[in-house]
Each structure stands twice: as C-alpha cells, then as structure tokens.
Amino acid sequence: MTAALLTDMYEYTMVDAALRDGTAHRQCIFEVFTRHLPQGRRYGVVAGLGRILNYIKDFRPSDDELQFLRDNKIVSEETIQWLENYTFTGTIHAYREGEMFFANSPVLQVEGTFAECTVLETIILSVLNYDCAIASAASRITSAANGRPCADMGGRRAHEDAAIAASRSAVVGGFVSTANLAASLRYGIPAIGTAAHAFTLVHDSERDAFESQITALGKNTTVLTDTYSVEDAIRTAVEVAGPQLGGIRIDSGDLASMAQKARHQLDALGATETKITVTNDLDEYAIAALATAPVDSYGVGTRLVTGSGHPTTSMVYKLVEREGSDGLMHPVAKKSFGKSTDGWRKRALRAYEYGLAQGELVLAGPEDVVNSWDEDTYGDTKDLSIVAIDHGSIDESLTTREALFAARDYHKRTLNELPVNALSLLDGEPAIPTEVITLV
Amino acid sequence: MTAALLTDMYEYTMVDAALRDGTAHRQCIFEVFTRHLPQGRRYGVVAGLGRILNYIKDFRPSDDELQFLRDNKIVSEETIQWLENYTFTGTIHAYREGEMFFANSPVLQVEGTFAECTVLETIILSVLNYDCAIASAASRITSAANGRPCADMGGRRAHEDAAIAASRSAVVGGFVSTANLAASLRYGIPAIGTAAHAFTLVHDSERDAFESQITALGKNTTVLTDTYSVEDAIRTAVEVAGPQLGGIRIDSGDLASMAQKARHQLDALGATETKITVTNDLDEYAIAALATAPVDSYGVGTRLVTGSGHPTTSMVYKLVEREGSDGLMHPVAKKSFGKSTDGWRKRALRAYEYGLAQGELVLAGPEDVVNSWDEDTYGDTKDLSIVAIDHGSIDESLTTREALFAARDYHKRTLNELPVNALSLLDGEPAIPTEVITLV
Known part of the structure; x- marks a missing residue:
C-alpha cells in the first residue's frame, strides 16, 4: 500500500x-x-x-x-x-x-x-x-517529570503502526527511549525494557526468574518486583544480583509510597545506586503527583499514545x-x-520581550504587503x-x-x-x- | 518492517x-x-x-x-x-x-x-x-443511527495506517462504507465521497464547481452545500443536475434544522429523491439528537477513529x-x-432465557472439570x-x-x-x- x-x-x-x-x-x-x-x-x-x-x-x-x-x-x-x-x-x-x-x-x-x-x-x-x-501530550508529561527520564511503553495500547509514530513523536516531546523495537530500528531511539509478570510466573519461583534474567542480561537489568510481594522481590533481587542491581520496576499499587519504601529497603540492603522505575497508566497528572517520591524514571503507555485525553x-x-x-x-x-x-496566505511570527514570548502574530494579506510589514511595532519577532x-x-x-x-x-x-503558565x-x-x- | x-x-x-x-x-x-x-x-x-x-x-x-x-x-x-x-x-x-x-x-x-x-x-x-x-464506538454510533447508513470519514483524524484498521473495525460495528481508498482496496469496503470546500473555492463560482462535479461524476453525485449559503447552493445544484440530483451534504451549523429546511426546499424543487448527508464531528450522541431530522445518512470522522472518548x-x-x-x-x-x-484457563459461556442474554459465565479450572460442567444450571448457554x-x-x-x-x-x-439497556x-x-x- x-x-x-x-x-x-x-x-x-x-x-x-x-x-x-x-x-x-x-x-x-x-x-x-x-x-x-x-x-x-x-x-x-x-x-x-x-x-x-x-x-x-x-x-x-x-x-x-x-x-x-x-x-x-x-x-x-x-x-x-x-x-x-x-x-x-x-x-x-x-x-x-x-x-x-x-x-x-x-x-x-x-x-x-x-x-x-x-x-x-x-x-x-x-x-x-x-x-x-x-508530541503535545509527551511535552506535558516530560514537563511534569521535571528531568526524570520518560520511556515510551505504549505500543501495545495503540494501533501497531501508530505505535511507531507515537515513539517518534514522544521523542519530539522530550522522551528519551522506547520499548518499541520497530521505532528503535527506524529512528534510532534507544530501546529499553524490563520483564513482564509472565516471566516470573513461568518460572518455579521468583528467585529462578531473577537469576535467569540477571544471567542473561547482566546485573544492570531492571527486574519487575510486584508479581507477589514487592518487599520479598527486592530482597531476592539484591541477593541474586548484589547491590549492583540495575533497577527495579513497580507496576501497581500506590506508587509513591511503594517507591519510598522500596528506596529505604534498597538503601538498607546497600543497593543505593539501584534505580526505581514506575509504570501503571501514568500521565502528566500522576507523574506530577510523584514529584516528591524517590522515583528515577517513568514508563508511560496508554496515556502517551492516546494523547492524554x-x-x-x-x-x-x-x-x-x-x-x-x-x-x-x-x-x-x-x-x-x-x-x-x-x-x-498567512505569515506567522512570535513576538518576544526580554526573550520571553508575548504572543503569536498571524499576518494575512498579499505576499508583498505581509513581507514588508513593520515588525518594530511588536518588538522582537521571529x-x-x-x-x-x-x-x-x-x-x-x-x-x-x-x-x-x-x-x-x-x-x-x-x-x-513561553510564559511559565505554559507548564x-x-x-x-x-x-x-x-x-x-x-x-x- | x-x-x-x-x-x-x-x-x-x-x-x-x-x-x-x-x-x-x-x-x-x-x-x-x-x-x-x-x-x-x-x-x-x-x-x-x-x-x-x-x-x-x-x-x-x-x-x-x-x-x-x-x-x-x-x-x-x-x-x-x-x-x-x-x-x-x-x-x-x-x-x-x-x-x-x-x-x-x-x-x-x-x-x-x-x-x-x-x-x-x-x-x-x-x-x-x-x-x-x-468497533465498540462504531456499534454505538450505528445503533444511534437506527438504520440510517453510516460512512467512515475519519482517516484524516487518525494515524494513516490506523485509519485503515479503523475503516475495517467500523464495518464490524455496522458501518456500510468508507472514504478511505486503502481500506476499500484491502477489505472491499465500498468507497464513498462527496467534495471538499476547496473544490467549490477553486472555481470562479459555486455553479462552475457543481457543473464540473456533475459532469465528471454524474447527477447521482453528492454536492457539498455549505461553502456559502446552503439555500443558494441547493437551488444551484438542482438547476444544474435537475431533480435527479443524488445528494447534498451539510457540514456545519445546526444540522437538524438545516436538514429540515433543506428537505423542504428540495421537495419544493421537485428533488424529492435527493438524499441529505450530514457531517461535522458526529458521534452517537449527536446522531441520536438527529433522529427526528430528515437526514438520510451520516458521515462520521474524528469520534469514530478515536473510539468516541x-x-x-x-x-x-x-x-x-x-x-x-x-x-x-x-x-x-x-x-x-x-x-x-x-x-x-477460562471457558466463556453466555446464558440465555427466552433467547435473551442473561449473563456471561467465565468458568476457571482444570480443562476436564470445566468442560464437563453442568450447563443446565444456567438454562440455555452458548x-x-x-x-x-x-x-x-x-x-x-x-x-x-x-x-x-x-x-x-x-x-x-x-x-x-442483549437486554435493551445495552443500547x-x-x-x-x-x-x-x-x-x-x-x-x-
């Protein structure tokens, strides 16, 4: 086609x-x-x-x-x-x-x-x-994340080809990585991934699953900790990987308090460098609410690929x-x-004062008139x-x-x-x- | 890929x-x-x-x-x-x-x-x-349309490949046609189309545009009537095509009263068989509100391809x-x-009484137990x-x-x-x- x-x-x-x-x-x-x-x-x-x-x-x-x-x-x-x-x-x-x-x-x-x-x-x-x-949703999400990296995990909640475009647009809006392999191949966006609950469940024990993942992917991998008890999972993962464990992911429950408890537990186990990733229908509002929680990065799915409403x-x-x-x-x-x-035809300009945008000017008219318009009336324009x-x-x-x-x-x-109210x-x-x- | x-x-x-x-x-x-x-x-x-x-x-x-x-x-x-x-x-x-x-x-x-x-x-x-x-949105939309045909016109409001899947899913939910050529080619869905405002505007007059369209596509075509005055456009179109004019489309304003007035005007001009199509951000609610208006078919775009919310x-x-x-x-x-x-593993059954669905049964358990479950407890099941x-x-x-x-x-x-409250x-x-x- x-x-x-x-x-x-x-x-x-x-x-x-x-x-x-x-x-x-x-x-x-x-x-x-x-x-x-x-x-x-x-x-x-x-x-x-x-x-x-x-x-x-x-x-x-x-x-x-x-x-x-x-x-x-x-x-x-x-x-x-x-x-x-x-x-x-x-x-x-x-x-x-x-x-x-x-x-x-x-x-x-x-x-x-x-x-x-x-x-x-x-x-x-x-x-x-x-x-x-x-991209518009992604920009709001990354603004709310305030520097903490955001990863696109939305492919499964979007049409399979739209998913690739979504990964790309997410990057425009500030995302740093994607779970989607097609988007990584096509656009060079760094691919990331953790593991699914099924990986833990197919093994005879959570320990078996973590051992397998860490053997295959190295200690720097991120393990999924909420299949059974998060506390037990963290203890097991640090026992298996040692304090070099790369990261843990929490995908359910009250993410803020769970991240806080996980951070304390990881620190107590000496895994002070282990990162905490959270996922679970995150959007800009949920992420803003996590600002004070000890979270290192966000995985965003549904709400990203559906434009957050x-x-x-x-x-x-x-x-x-x-x-x-x-x-x-x-x-x-x-x-x-x-x-x-x-x-x-329109000519669009943005007017600035002290480097801050003040307004959008859309000039309509014959090309020569519009192009010779006196910009000085509005100060700096671009x-x-x-x-x-x-x-x-x-x-x-x-x-x-x-x-x-x-x-x-x-x-x-x-x-x-833009004026700060943009955010x-x-x-x-x-x-x-x-x-x-x-x-x- | x-x-x-x-x-x-x-x-x-x-x-x-x-x-x-x-x-x-x-x-x-x-x-x-x-x-x-x-x-x-x-x-x-x-x-x-x-x-x-x-x-x-x-x-x-x-x-x-x-x-x-x-x-x-x-x-x-x-x-x-x-x-x-x-x-x-x-x-x-x-x-x-x-x-x-x-x-x-x-x-x-x-x-x-x-x-x-x-x-x-x-x-x-x-x-x-x-x-x-x-498909879920399409089903609600076609239910609200209550037999009046619905056409997918949403391609431009969706990712370009998702648009094709949307046309297909719309058919599952009861749609009869699509504007999208790729969907028509791939799935055999009847393709439909009228004209855009640009077609009228590129001509020196609305009459020129209608004459051109009717010459190219025949009298059975549907002309777009709301570029300037709907009343003038209908008069012009019937003058050009005669009372055999196929249809008119209205894409703005209070669709119910405009359709009513258009129907009266068309009938007065002898164009009693000319169909009225309406478009403009329609969804199941807007269509339900048009139930008593003399509308023959609906073109649905944005709200279809975005699942109506x-x-x-x-x-x-x-x-x-x-x-x-x-x-x-x-x-x-x-x-x-x-x-x-x-x-x-689950086994899913629907239970019926007098041919009406009463409930969904999801049986979980070992395959032999689930398969030998006594269905008679719940009457007819499928x-x-x-x-x-x-x-x-x-x-x-x-x-x-x-x-x-x-x-x-x-x-x-x-x-x-299903019980009638489904609708x-x-x-x-x-x-x-x-x-x-x-x-x-």
Missing part, C-alpha cells in the same frame, strides 16, 4: 473533475491549522513533518492501486495517467518539528497546482493530527488563495457557520516557518534521525521561552494570545 | 533468558482480557482477529531486523536463530469478530510454548486494543497456566495490588470461543473479506439478543453481569 492510497476518495474525484474543467492547473495555497487547541491546553507541539516529507517523496500509486482505481471507475483514464506521473513540484512552508502551535497557527502551507496539492490533503492531515497529539489535533487543510481566470492570485474563504476560514520543500526540492535534512533529536532540543528551548497542568487559556491581522 | 518488530523489546529479552534456562519450552496458556469496560459503557465489541491471524502467519523478522537485534546486542545468537525459524505451532481460541465482550471475557487464549506465545504479546494487544475500541481498550495478555518442572500444567496468577489475575489456530494451522476463513462482512451480521444479531447511550452498568466461577 503506497502513501497515495492512504487517501480519501474525494481527493481523487475532485482532481478528476478539475482536470476536465481546467481548474486542476490553477495555482493554489492551502494551509493547515487548527481552529482551537484541545479544551484547556496551553499549547500544542508540532510533530510529523519528517514523515510527511517522506510520504510526499514517494507519493505515487503502484500499478495494483492504479488498477483498483480503474476497475472501480473511481477516476477517468486521464486522471490515472496524471497519477502515474505524479511528482509534487510545489513549495511547502512549515513550522519546525518541536515548535509550539496555537489556534490558527499556519502549521503547514502547501503551494502548487490545485491537483497536486489536493491529493496530499489526507496524508498530511493523518500524520499531523496523530503526531502532534502525541486528546488523541487527535483537529487540524484542517484549507484553500486560502487560488489563481483566478485572470491569472492572478485571489484570497478565498468559506463562510460555513462556525467554521469559516480567513483568506490570504518567523516561525521554514522552507521544507522548495519547488519540488525536499530539504532532506528534515527527514533524518538527527532532525528528530534536534527537534527535541528545539522544543525544550522554545518551551522555556501548568490545569485547564486554562493558551500560554500566549494569537492575533490574526489582515493587511489589505 | 515485519510484524516481528512491532514488538516491545522485553518480549525478546525474556525469550532470550528463558531459552538459556529452559523455561522457553514450557507449555503455557496466555489469556487476553480487559479488567473493566470503559467507564459507563454497556458492552465492548471484538474486532481485529483476522488481522492478528495474518500477522501470526508472517511473524518472522527479516534479515535486516535480525541484524538490528544482533548489532544492538538485544538478544543472543541462540535467540536470533530461534527467531529466524519462528513458526507459531500452538493453538488460539478466540471470540468471533463482532462478538460482545465484558470485563474478564477471555477474548483470546494463546496456547503454546512460553517463547512462541511471549513474542506475540505486543502485536496481539496492539491490534485488539485499537480495533475493539473502534475511549481510544483504546485496556486489553492485557496474562499467563494463566504453565507447565511445571513436573511436566504438568499449573494455574498461575499475579498478586499485584489492584491488578491481580485469576489462574486457570460457548463464546472458536478455534482460530489449531496446532499451528490457521483457519483462513477468518481472514477473508467475507469474514469481515459476516462479522457485521453476527454483531447485529447478537447485539439484538442506552447513558453511562451505566454492563448490559449483562459477568460471573467468574472457579471450579476446583
């Missing part, structure tokens, strides 16, 4: 009709944005750009897929031929991965002909809507300018009740978009493993530039206001 | 240790179940079995993946060789796709050696946790019996606080599990397209056997009680 079929049928039938009437070749600008952040959220985090670029690079149906379109009379032969030769020749501006976004932030701008832009709508939205949801991002892909029959670009907007859009594809030429550096880890650094840095876990207003200014 | 790497690292490191100490070869029974339905839900719907069987059929790492495991020293060479030759030789019992499940329902039972069962944990859970979440299912994979050093099978259970398990894999031999009929549509029929039939959208108790009975 190629990226070209990860697509809603109407993208192709619209192109089919537009190829017949000639509008398929009109120059267009589409923008991706959300009308609102999820209820109460202070900011969103962009993720998925690298994945989108890889899809665009290979966006062409296979022979089988073309035959399917033909057999089912979904499009005409003219459109089949157009798809056979598809190459995106347009330009994409985008927010960096790791960048914050707010309502109306033009996260991605796609310029090209109506046809070449339209067929990319579904895949672009699928990637952004999922990846941004996970917001599993999608409500991003939409809207036409904002298009060439008219006069050959000139015109702003366009729909008037749908409660879902109207703003015409014109343009938020970069060029990801320039007339068909993809910036490959944005698709590398290095780019993923750079996105994490970038996110951490820019998050620290509040309480529901509230966006961390900074967004002002949409139409310059015409 | 093969199914074998869509896996948490610890599955392989546990096998590595177990191969060294010999427990890898112990016969085991693992069971998949959830400890509780999502808050307030009356029932869950099984989906994903066909996908799981396909993954098990091909579960073997590629050469690149084996090299990754070797290079990163994740497992020993002995384990690499074991993985190279992996074939599942065990037996899987499962609830049918479309079957209802409740807390503690043994949805899937995996029997085989510890090693061959352990490596399947992650992929089995990923598939069931996502697919059951979507419950995007995962909390299924777990637990060891319940294993061979001991005496060569006999023994029940095993963990005691983790709040997450303890019940030992012994065994809920079927054999999906018998000593390595997969029942291929469960992986076909026909099986998917049969699952939809089966679901509808068995849902009608309540209000939060409440499970539709029928589950009793776990240990027979030892």
